[in-house]
Amino acid sequence: MRRKRLLPTALHRLAILAxxxxxxxxxxxxxxxxxxxxxxxxxxxxxxxxxxxxxxHFAFVLKHSDFPRFFQNSLIVSGSTAAIVTALASTSGYALSRFEFRAKYLIVALMLLTQMFPLVMLVAPIFKMLTPLKLTNSLAGLTLVYVAFNVPFATFLMQSFFDGIPKDLEEAAMIDGATRFKAFRQIILPLTLPGIAATLGFVFTAAWSELLFSLMLISGNQSATFPVGLLSFVSKFSVDFGQMMAAGVLALIPACLFFLLIQRYLVQGLTAGAVKG
Amino acid sequence: MSALAPDPRFVSQAPGPGQRSPFLRRLAHASEPWLYSAPALILIVAVMLVPLVLGISYAFRDVRLLNPFSGGYVGLQHFHELARDKAFWGALKNTLWWTGASVFLQFFLGLFLALLLDKPFYGRGIAQALCFLPWAVPSFLSGLNWAWLFNPVVGPLPHWMVSLGLMSQPENILSDPTLAMWGPIIANVWWGIPFFAITLLAALQSIPRDLYEAAAIDGAGGVQRFFSITLPFLAPTIAITVLLRTVWISNFADLIVVMTSGGPANRTQIVASYIFTQAFKKLDFGYASAVALVLLVLLLAYSMLIVLLRQSLLKKG
Structure with missing residues (x-):
């Protein structure tokens, strides 16, 4: 019996290793x-x-190139996007989780719609809209766009975390005289901390990875984010493979750190959104 | 507050002294969900819905960034141009090929990986984290990374293909018009397998284990158990993920923009990357929007189907 099991087990481990x-x-x-x-x-x-x-290569990239600035810009954009999106999505996710109201399905449909249509459609109009507002070539403008793009997914994600918390908790607090918002802030939010961490991680990774809008909205080195900087570096110094890949390794670090943070929640998160990669 | 006319409908429960009138309470009650969801909704409308409508109007206008006199309505001119545009028809064909091959490979390899990771074994946690790692790699970096792997100067792949006899001398497949599409497809498969694996693994783990035990006692073999227990349980998840992923991948231009920017000779251009190139390189926003509108209409029919499916599945679940 044991012999018979040995071969499939070995094949299984081998496939995993491969x-x-x-x-x-x-x-x-x-x-x-x-x-x-x-x-x-x-x-x-x-x-x-x-x-x-x-x-x-790493020494050159860190000392004699603009990569530290690109890195910093990307951190600012991704960090503030993650923070703002998580704040907005925790209230809107709460609304979808706790209230029954007539327009709820309309909101859900609107949010699903934003996940369906090709975002590349918006490249030109958003550029046109942001130009008179002086929000092109600015980290604030890029953050604004990323926040809007990530709110729907984050809302579904937070909703799934709120759904896992029993309603009785805030109902009890409200019977004791707390307003709903107070109950939400002081009782429900602290219980969803793991969910908040997961949402932060997902949104940070998405903003860190975004390419097309950063290419379109940002030009010049001053406010370039990592992908913009890396691609212009590649087209300018396309023979310096060592330096390009050293820069690539640097871009990988924050993404991997956030991956470690959220990988426990991957299964829950992706099934809640089931849309975003 | 008391200036409100006492509508008989609202005074049925008489408000006590110092209490807000039921009408206002109702109003407060009805507006509460809106207060919670307003900031998110306002942003979505301002940064996604308004540009969407604006973009649709561009499709019928002459909007070129470098021409300050552009902006007038041109009717269906872009669409007439589009009908004669060989690059567009090529891009449409390439989109089908890119989406079909990517989804097919990602799904079957992802399902295989999920089945492998479903059994408990020593070190499963770390194996799972390593298998899912490509998902965390930013898409632009995956694209660059694979472009480098295909590059005969620094990458091993062309040399390995020569030793396997697949190639006569180390060349970059990204510059070969007949093979170039395989470059972004392989990068996309590498990057996207974890997504399917994660989703399917979650579904696999929700299948009650005693079903398998009962089937084993009844003498069902591994293959039989897979087709009569696993597959029926996975079917709804498979349907939804494959449908959604198809839309997502057909719009996913990052890898192509980074690896080939549509070349050589538009052989890897998909509709999404074509739209981006028209807007980003040619700064012809009008024409880009016209192409985008065609893509939107094609995807809309498909998306409606998914929304209906999701709703009916949610109701069932």
């Missing part, structure tokens, strides 16, 4: 090239690890 190798290989290669000295990059070809490594 998939992990596939998932990690591109990131491994990014790291490998970022620590390979330039002369070895061409002479050693496709070796799996260079014969000696260097941190020169």
């Amino acid at each position: 998939y992990i190798a596939f998932a990690l290989f591109p990131l491994y290669w990014l790291l490998k090239v970022s620590v390979t000295p330039n002369d070895l990059l061409y002479s050693e070809g496709v070796r799996l690890w260079p014969s000696h490594m260097t941190l020169d």
